[in-house]
Amino acid sequence: MESLRDTVKDYQEELRDGIAWVAFWKTGRSWNAEHFSLEMGDYLYPEDRSRMEEIKQADPAAVVVNGYYSGYLGEDMSLDELTAGVRHHYENGYSNIEEFIEAHDDRLPPELIEEARAAAHAAGLPFSEKGYRDGEEPDPYLFDGSMSMEDYELMHRMIEKERSERMAETILSGYLSNLGKYTEGRPAGEWVSFPTTAKHLKEVFDRIGIDGKNYGELHITEYQSSIAGLAGKLTELESLDELNYLGELLKMQFDDDRKKFAAAITYGDHTRDLQDIINLAQNLDCYWLYPSVQSEEDYGHYLIEELDELELLEEAKNYFMYEEYGRDTAINDGGRFTEQGYIYNNRNTFTQWYDGRDVPEEYRVTPQPPVQEKEQADLDASAAIPTTAAEQPPVLPIILSSEKPADKMKEITDRLEQGILGLYESDRYADYLRTMSKFHDYSLNNTILIAMQGGNLVKGYKQWEKEFDRHVKPGEKAIKILAPSPFTVKKQVEKIDPDTQKPVFDKDGKPVTEEKEIKIPAFRVVSVFDISQTEGKELPALTYELTGNVEQYRDFFAALEKTSPFAMGFEALSGGAKGRCNYEEKRILINEGMDELQNIKTAIHEIAHATLHDIDKDASERPDRRTREVQAESVAYAVCQHYGLDTSDYSFGYIAGWSSGKELAELKGSLETIRSTAAKLIDTIDGHFAEIQKAQDKEQTTEQAQPAQETAKQPEEETAAPELPEETAPALEKEAQTEPEADTGASSEAPQPTQPEQAAPAAPYYTINEAAAKRAKDANSFSDYKQGSVTAEYRHYVDEAVQLAEQQKRRVDPMYHEKIDSLLDTYARKLAANMNKGYEIDARVPSILIAGGSNFPTRKKEKQNAARGSNYREWQDIQGLLDKIRSTGMGGISADDPQAVQKLEKKLESLEKSQETMKAVNAYYRKHKTLDGCPHLPPEQLEKLKSDMSSSWHLEDKPFATWALSNNSAEIRRVKDRIKSLSQQKEIGFVGWEFDGGKVEANTEANRLQIFFEDKPDEATREALKSNGFRWSPKAGAWQRQLTSNAYYAADYVKAIAPLTGEKPTELQRAHIRQQKVAAQEQEAPQDKDTFSIYQIKDGNETRDLRFEPYDRLTTTGQRVDPKNYALVYSAPLTQGTSLEDIYTRFNIDHPKDFKGHSLSVSDVVVLHQNGQDTAHYVDSFGYKDVPEFFKEQEKALIPDDLETGETIKTPRGTFYVTAMSREQMEAAGYGLHHQSDDGKYLIMGNGTRAFAVSVQPENYLKAAEQTTEQNYNMIDGQINNTPTVAELEAKVKAGETISLVDLAEAVKTDKERGKAAKTEKKPSIRAQLRADKEKTAQKKAAKSKNHELEV
Secondary structure, X not given: OOOHHHHHHHOHHHHXXXXXXXXXXXXXXXXXXXXXXXXXXXOEOHHHHHHHHHHHHHOOOOEEEOOOOOOOOOOOOOHHHHHHHHHHHHHHOOOEHHHHHHHOOOOOOHHHHHHHHHHHHHOOOOOOHHHHHHOOOOOOOOOOOOOOHHHHHHHHHHHHHHHHHHHHOOOEEEEEEEHHHHHOOOOOEEEEEEOOOHHHHHHHHHHHOOOOOOHHHEEEEEEEEOOOOOHHHOOOOOOHHHHHHHHHHHHOOOHHHHHHHHHHHHHOOOOOOHHHHHHHHOOHXXXXXXXXXXXXXXXXXXXXXXXXXXXXXXXXXXXXXXXXHHHHHHHHHOOEEEOOEEEEEOOOOOOOOOOOOOOOHHHOOOOOOOOOOOOOOOHHHHHHOOOOOOOOOOOOOOOOOOOOHHHHHHHHHHHHHHHHHHHHOOHHHHHHHHHHOOOOOOOHHHHHHHHHOOOOOEEOHHHHHHHHOEEEOOOOOOEEEEEEOOEEEEEEEEXXXXXXXXXXXXXXXXXXXXXXXXXXXXXXXXXXXXHHHEEEOOOOOOOOOOXXXXXXXXXXXXXXXXXXXXXXXXXXXXXXXXXXXXXXXXEEEEEOOOOHHHHHHHHHHHHHHHHHOOOOOOOOOOOOHHHHHHHHHHHHHHHHHHOOOOOHHHHHHHHHHHOOOOOOHHHHOOHHHHHHHHHHHHHHHHHHHHHHHHHHHHHXXXXXXXXXXXXXXXXXXXXXXXXXXXXXXXXXXXXXXXXXXXXXXXXXXXXXXXXXXXXXXXXXXXXXXXXXXXHHHHHHOOOOOOOOHHHHHHHHHHHHHHHHHHHHHHHOOHHHHHHXXXXXXXXXXXXXXXXXXXXXXXXXXXXXXXXXXXXXXXHHHHHHHHHHHHHHHHHHHHHHHHHHHHHOOOOOOOOOOOOHHHHHHHHHHHHHHHHHHHHHHHHHHHHHOOOOOOOOOOHHHHXXXXXXXXXXXXXXXXOOOHHHHHHHHHHHHHHHHHHHHHHHHHHHOOOOEEEOOEEEEEEOOOOEEEEEEOOOOOHHHHHHHHHOOOEEEOOOOEEEEEOOHHHHHHHHOOHHHOEXXXXXXXXXXXXXXXXXXXXXXXXXXOOOOOEEEEEEEOXXXXXXXXXXXXXXXXXXXXXXXXXXXEEEEEEEEOOOOOOHHHHHHHHHHOOOOOOXXXXXXXXXXXXXXXXXXXXXXXXXXXXXXXXXXXXXOOOOOOOHHHHEEEEEEXXXXXXXXXXXXXXXXXXXXXXXXXXXXXXXXXXXEEOOOOEEEEEXXXXXXXXXXXHHHHHHOOOOOOOOOOOOOHHHHHHHHXXXXXXXXXXXXXXXXXXXXXXXXXXXXXXXXXXXXHHHHHHHHHHHHHHHHHHHHHHO
């Protein structure tokens, strides 16, 4: 028997926080409870309403309470206080369930619904009961059962028709004018609606005289739009592609979004230009629009009455200044009143989807301008090309054989010359020239513009991508330059004689004129990007930036600073320059962030400039720019080589780039200058380096006072003469080039094992028909076919798909890897088939340019074009497989996942933790009235929560609103239910079946319900399978869908797979579930030890009347303790000395942790297994009742429902169904006489909850009439008392009446029976009466004590 306290304990969270409504009712002496949630409109869900009706029938005094809305309950109450509050509601009739149902029942009278439905259908409109009731339009994408399928389909047809009509409306149009004809006084133009197509735009261009290439001839003189205010935001110079982009975005908008967009245009915070407006159309979530609010007063009413921002008394509302309040709030919002309603920016993030550079390809309708290429390389740009350390050749220092310094210098310069000549012949130089030829030779003006904006090598956005495989970095700003955009005009001019070059005159002496096209020069602004603004594939380079460290770098660089005639310093230089020599300021600047070797080389290069070229710029002896750069770099190379620093990777390319040709005139003419300058610099550097070393040695000796012998150990070479031996000079440190796994250096920690690099996955290539591709090429092009080109193209597509698949695998659970591989293989296979089919189609009919126009097979060409279209649509479907790869594994926790239960449990843990945190934060705020110092959330979350609470949309005076707790609690229950469902699903399993023409299998490994047909199913069956969620799997050779209970419901609707048994698939599965549960319950306990088991009645409507019923009342109604109505909920060893009362106490007060049932109550059965024997004990109102029938196979009891005749009998007390059972059978089934029909033909018999009519047997009519009479006087004795007595018969004879002998004999017999009955009823003695009263009092006291223990 469940006590009220135990019941309240299970629902105390709901009662404290008010996150749900809880119904409490009694069945017998046991308490029950169940929680319910309301719809958004505070209405009961239909299934909840039905359940509450059942509870009301079971206990009309039931109550429905909520901790937030009901009195005597609250957040701070203890369990005992909550229990007392619920009892107070129940005993005083507060929150009665019937009143609750009436208050939250949104149903309308059936006759009213039918009348409205008929009116809607008569008008050709769909009808929704929910929409009619609530006054709201039904959700077209959610079938909630409030409308029939016919109405639902009609609604969708009407929506599609309305959408088609709306999409056909003109959203935006512009008048395109031919500027050339306009200037000639012959205006030509045409209206174009956006969005449009490239084909339609070309037709318009042709009609108004624009050739489609010269964009300077076009401008838009006027706009029209159905969106108010939009046309006024556009200028005559807008891009047609951007207008088309905007038109497509507007076309895809729904009515609500269209209204919000129009209001946002009027609002005007993102309407500066067309780029802004395009982004605005994609950021409408940044605005809130209230269509019903048209004025400040409306806004005030909306805030007060709809949003409840202020709590006003009803009397005060008549005096409140709504207009002033609405105006002040609108000012604070920064909102605006428009024709569409009140709008304001809600401060959501405004995303820049379109950056104004390039319109997405799918929205472009105008061709791109031709790319102008340079005919020859610009070698002067080589010095500024960004260099890279990628794939550098190895360092190869020169091995010098000469002893004399002059000979050494000659060897170095000869090596320099050979290296440069070798570079000219190399593939590296050829690649460099090819790359440089792609860069445009810009005019002086554009060169200045590029330099002013910090650019050097520039290209357009798409050109970087197509020609160089590089991409502009996100957020980079374009460099603006001028591009020629001439246009032609036709003009009447004087005709010139070609021979005399003089004007031609007519016979009247007037000059003859002719119409000529005159090209008018014009320019337009275009966007380009510098190489430094891009990333991707590296460009071929003549120079590689030098990397590596230099021994004694600081001292060596200090020596260079002393050697330089100009001051030296570091600075961030633009344009890719390594260094700069400023002759006017006498300064040398070296770029920051380079390696030590590059710094040394660059410093010597600039020192050579300062030494050789600090001459008047106009002096005749000053070399030209090429010679100056060759000299400086050659000196730097020679000096570095002297000190063992190899710079050939950089120097050879640099000198080649600045040389005028392969003759190396600049280098050969400067060899003496280079050699002498290099020698002088080396002498000076050596001297300064020696001085620095001496100073350091002296300083160390003074400071550290080292012994003389320590000083003597210093190398003599460090203080030697300026001419240093080569091996002691500063040298490049050779860095170890070993791989990480080869590192054997010592470490304080054990080296971590490295993972071997995994090979890239093999791409699933399929064969491409090269022969068909060649035939297609020959039939459609004059150019030669390149063998293997289409295979390379195909493999490029597959490689991209492989990369996508590998990327997706890294993002998702490994369980999805096999599916991704399968999709990838399908993509590769179908793509190969599609491409091969395309080549075969293209080869069917040659191009008209190949075949010629004579007798061209037009009809075949039309068929070819249709086949091409079909093949293209198939190609689009194949590309959709890539989207499937991207989405695989990105949903929620799949039932296919073997770890689904564990993941759900982890999610449940997180949800429960969140619930506890929200409740703790609310409790902290309720106690302290502030969130400051709250220990339950980190500071950043607390600040966000404070900000949310201060916003206007936060309506409740607590951090986490009731709906947040309610939603999270509902999610917790949903996850728990799913865990339970998946766990039971694994334990119970699924069943398959056979049907006419195949079989159905429940494949638990694949988690699929699979349908195998002996032959291919017909089209109708295939459509039925598809419409019910089944899909054909070539791999499995079956139609299948995920193995869930929904799969069986879907199978019910596919008639072709109906089981041979005649049952539905769902009925088969239910029977399987019942069998598995019964098998689990009937598992006998181990026989080698004593155990006890607890059985409780199963949930469900069938067993509702059996639950918590005392044994005597159960048997009175004809019921038995049937094991089929019970479920095993617990079993455990039975310790010696444990009694039934001990078990009862333990399972009411101190439940074991693994016990999942309710407290031991009336109607439960305890089975004891002792000494190899089983005994069953029924928990009764007092004590236990032995029920040996629990182990017997029960015969099906006869019930009135089985023998109903279909007739009904109406009496003043109601209408009753007639059953063919006899009165004796009804009494055996637990039914007693209630009353008799007026005509006396039927007895109405009931069992306390139900009643039936039983036909009166002819021989019993007298007895039936007697019992009816006695019943009215509460004197039923079951005997026919109308037989006259002997005394009555004697009185008749005395009165002169005649009597029969039969009557006399019957009277004598009846008198004898009455005498026996009177003698049998012996009055008990006084002592016996006192003893009975004493026992009765003792029983009452025991019952009261036990009841007190259970409830308290």
